[in-house]
Amino acid sequence: MPTTLTTHENLLDAITVDDGHPIYDPANGELIGKTKMSKPQDVDAAVAKAKAAQQSWGALSPAERSEYLHKAADAVKASAEALAQILAREVGKPLNGPNARFEAGACEAWLRANADFSLEDEVLVDDESGKAVLSYVPLGVVGAIGPWNWPMMISVWQLAPSLRMGNTVILKPSEHTPLSVQALVAVLNQVLPEDVLQVVPGAGDIGQAVSEHPDIDKIMFTGSTTTGQAIMRSAAADLKRLTLELGGNDAGIVLDDINIEEMAEDIFWGAFINTGQTCAALKRLYVPAAIYDELVQALGKIAAETPMGQGVSEENVLGPLQNEAQRNIVADLVEEARKAGATIVTGGNPTADEAGYFYPATIVADIDQQNPLVQIEQFGPALPIVKYDNLDQAIEWANELEVGLGSSVWSSDEQRAREVANRLIAGTTWINKHGAVDPRVPFGGVKKSGMGLEFGVEGLKQVAQPKVTSY
Numbered sequence: 001m002p003t004t005l006t007t008h009e010n011l012l013d014a015i016t017v018d019d020g021h022p023i024y025d026p027a028n029g030e031l032i033g034k035t036k037m038s039k040p041q042d043v044d045a046a047v048a049k050a051k052a053a054q055q056s057w058g059a060l061s062p063a064e065r066s067e068y069l070h071k072a073a074d075a076v077k078a079s080a081e082a083l084a085q086i087l088a089r090e091v092g093k094p095l096n097g098p099n100a101r102f103e104a105g106a107c108e109a110w111l112r113a114n115a116d117f118s119l120e121d122e123v124l125v126d127d128e129s130g131k132a133v134l135s136y137v138p139l140g141v142v143g144a145i146g147p148w149n150w151p152m153m154i155s156v157w158q159l160a161p162s163l164r165m166g167n168t169v170i171l172k173p174s175e176h177t178p179l180s181v182q183a184l185v186a187v188l189n190q191v192l193p194e195d196v197l198q199v200v201p202g203a204g205d206i207g208q209a210v211s212e213h214p215d216i217d218k219i220m221f222t223g224s225t226t227t228g229q230a231i232m233r234s235a236a237a238d239l240k241r242l243t244l245e246l247g248g249n250d251a252g253i254v255l256d257d258i259n260i261e262e263m264a265e266d267i268f269w270g271a272f273i274n275t276g277q278t279c280a281a282l283k284r285l286y287v288p289a290a291i292y293d294e295l296v297q298a299l300g301k302i303a304a305e306t307p308m309g310q311g312v313s314e315e316n317v318l319g320p321l322q323n324e325a326q327r328n329i330v331a332d333l334v335e336e337a338r339k340a341g342a343t344i345v346t347g348g349n350p351t352a353d354e355a356g357y358f359y360p361a362t363i364v365a366d367i368d369q370q371n372p373l374v375q376i377e378q379f380g381p382a383l384p385i386v387k388y389d390n391l392d393q394a395i396e397w398a399n400e401l402e403v404g405l406g407s408s409v410w411s412s413d414e415q416r417a418r419e420v421a422n423r424l425i426a427g428t429t430w431i432n433k434h435g436a437v438d439p440r441v442p443f444g445g446v447k448k449s450g451m452g453l454e455f456g457v458e459g460l461k462q463v464a465q466p467k468v469t470s471y
Contacts, residue, residue, distance in 0.1 A: 069115035088311030097317030113439035138166030243452035248405025251398035270434030330380035
């Protein structure tokens with residue numbers, strides 16, 4: 001079927017309903033469209049169709065399913081600007097920078113990568129005693145519950161490997177950003193077989209219905225630790241398989257040998273990508289006393305000069321917070337830091353009469369490790385910078401929280417950086433970058449940041465059932 005949903009206007013027309021729940025632009029409060037709100041019985045119907053469709057979809061060869069994923073990637077490429085325009089309106093993220101157009105491009109890239117991964121049967125034993133082969137077969141129906149910060153990209157992280165391995169997928173988007181995911185599904189379903197991929201927009205009761213449904217075989221969830229724990233409880237009744245990518249409060253440790261002029265920009269974007277609304281963004285930065293003032297000043301200058309505004313304006317690279325509750329969390333944490341004596345280097349003073357959920361890019365210095373802005377994930381455009389005199393102390397501070405999604409080390413000496421990286425407790429530690437994910441490289445958290453892996457061949461294995469044939 002040819003790709004026809006190539007403007008955001010006709011894409012919105014295809015997914016919005018006249019009597020639905022209104023969704024507004026977080027940058028200016030304008031109505032974007034009205035979304036269908038599913039009921040629990042809609043989940044039942046979708047799962048029944050997915051279960052039936054899985055038989056023929058799972059029977060296809062890996063090569064045939066890969067071909068479908070490449071067609072899906074072609075469809076995303078043809079509609080990339082339309083998808084980016086919807087993201088810019090619904091999430092608030094600017095079109096340019098590591099934002100809306102970047103996210104649409106990542107959807108295409110992840111589809112193609114999963115299409116091209118090779119997962120061959122593994123011969124475990126082949127000798128006089130016999131032969132044993134490990135293969136991976138479909139699980140059945142995967143329920144994917146996504147967040148509002150990268151709604152399309154994370155949906156693809158969930159659906160691409162699931163489809164590649166022969167499962168069918170039910171997507172439940174965040175109630176804050178349902179249009180983005182419905183738009184993505186509409187684009188993909190121009191080329192995918194019927195009922196292989198479905199979306200059930202709705203509130204928390206729909207997420208619960210998905211996580212509890214007896215005919216869903218696996219749950220993939222990206223979001224808060226609290227919700228992830230609730231999903232684990234729901235899944236326990238029938239021992240559903242789980243992949244959970246949960247909250248993080250990523251630490252970055254700067255060593256005293258960095259070239260500030262060369263690295264400050266990368267440190268800034270490690271923290272402020274998607275206006276700070278990224279699970280694996282840099283959330284707290286530890287800097288040695290010898291270079292503390294210089295690096296703080298450099299980051300403050302970048303923050304003050306980086307354009308922020310409405311997502312659909314081409315000049316902006318920072319946007320609003322997606323919703324009022326998240327804006328208030330950031331504002332409250334910065335205000336607590338101010339009252340405790342921290343220095344607000346730049347930002348920290350939102351304009352009261354400005355439309356939308358904007359909060360300025362904020363650098364906070366002279367802050368204590370125990371301050372709530374350091375201890376609690378802010379998930380927004382405010383970076384606390386903690387001074388350290390002893391590297392061992394900085395590593396201890398970085399490791400002391402209950403989460404461990406990502407971390408980073410910044411140094412001009414690779415060997416020194418690797419030595420520090422080996423001491424950090426996190427699913428991923430980057431060196432001289434932060435949050436740089438790759439479809440080929442497994443990603444997942446430790447401690448309360450989640451369980452299971454996504455991406456790469458390991459990610460394919462997590463959405464399949466290992467099966468041993470011994471003879």
